[in-house]
Amino acid sequence: MFDISPTEWTAILLSLRVASIATLVATPLGIAVAWLLARRDFWGKAAVDAAIHLPLVLPPVVTGYLLLLTLGRRGLVGEWLADHLGIVFAFRWTGAALACGVMSFPLLVRPIRLSIEAVDRRLEQAASTLGAAPWRVFTSVTLPLALPGVLAGMVLGFAKAIGEFGATITFVSNIPGETQTISSAIYALISTPNGDAAALRLVIVSVLIAMSALIASEWFARRATRRLHGN
């Protein structure tokens, strides 16, 4: 039963790689966006906020199709990227990472934004009277104090990315070894005769990954809280 086949291993490792890359690339961007939404007023802020949340409310297949239209090989942006920079997303694992990143972005941004909003602005003022330029106020006061939220956002984003299915399969299809993640492998297996045992193995693996992510996030959050308020 627990003999995980090479194809299954490929799907598991690909899922981990896709979700990790998606989270690592999306995090700096997510922090920047969260900071803008939490600390700045600008024209079109409501529109930006809505656009970020769109993948959360749109059917995933719609998001995937929109990605295909814009970033596909013949897409508006995709064609230019491929011709000028040689970057191709469609039917590549990088495209899977992109789809996962877009889908998990709202979940990543939200806890970060909330934790930045919770940072006492009076501490930021104190930092500036001590000679800290705005970006150093951010790196030395705002970001360390918002760290628990950043970690929570990363774990949530990672968990969402690991489980993402609809947008990924629409945008990059289900190619074993290239774009077949755990989710799309399970989907393929349950429509294959005698695929049940393999599907079940992957289900157990994805439960284990999700649980480890949650335990890790809890551990990080506790450590961060202790660091902030403790001894």
Added chain:
Amino acid sequence: MVRAARDATLARKLIMLRVDVSKQLGDFKLEAAFESEGRVTGLFGSSGAGKTSLINMIAGLLRPDRGSIAVDGEVLDDTASRLHVPAHRRRIGYVFQDFRLFPHLDVGENLDYGRRMNGLTEDAARRKRVTDLLDIGGLLDRRPGKLSGGERQRIALGRALLAQPRLLLLDEPLGSLDEERKEEILPYLVRLRDEAGIPMVYVSHDAAELRQLATQIVMLKRGHVTVFGGVKVLSGAQ
């Protein structure tokens, strides 16, 4: 000749603070103008008189609608020429009523913060002088969350001093302390005035406190400067 030279050194030592600003804050209009050369300028007034808004403008945390602010002849704000030096480039220290120590840094790191941010070289002697002056040498490894109000305020004073400001603003530094703690801090403030050699603007609604510390008084009432002069202008005030 000798006289002129001595006057010049004195003038260099005494800070010259020139403020002439107005700012609309809700229904309240702050319109204040004064010049001060004292070692400790006491900004006196009841709560709601606009004291904190006024020193926030001196610190650069708040922008005046109109007017100018200059310290030692350097213009920091001038709305006519759209000049506004941001807070972090003013080298003006600020000690807040509510301490505002960084909770994620220990006491030593809090004290070191201003030096790091201003790119100043490490100066163990200066650091020792300040920690001795404020008796905080034994607290360096602690976290602010574990300290008493009096200890926190002494660390906030040390933190501001070690950033080597040219002017130190103190906004009701005893305001959130009980009587016992006030008595604990007051001697340190006197020592600071006499030994640290940094001119200060000291905000308070307590005339007794200012009588002990200030060398000049600016009295603020409903957003306007009503009296300006020596400490004797406080007689009758309470």
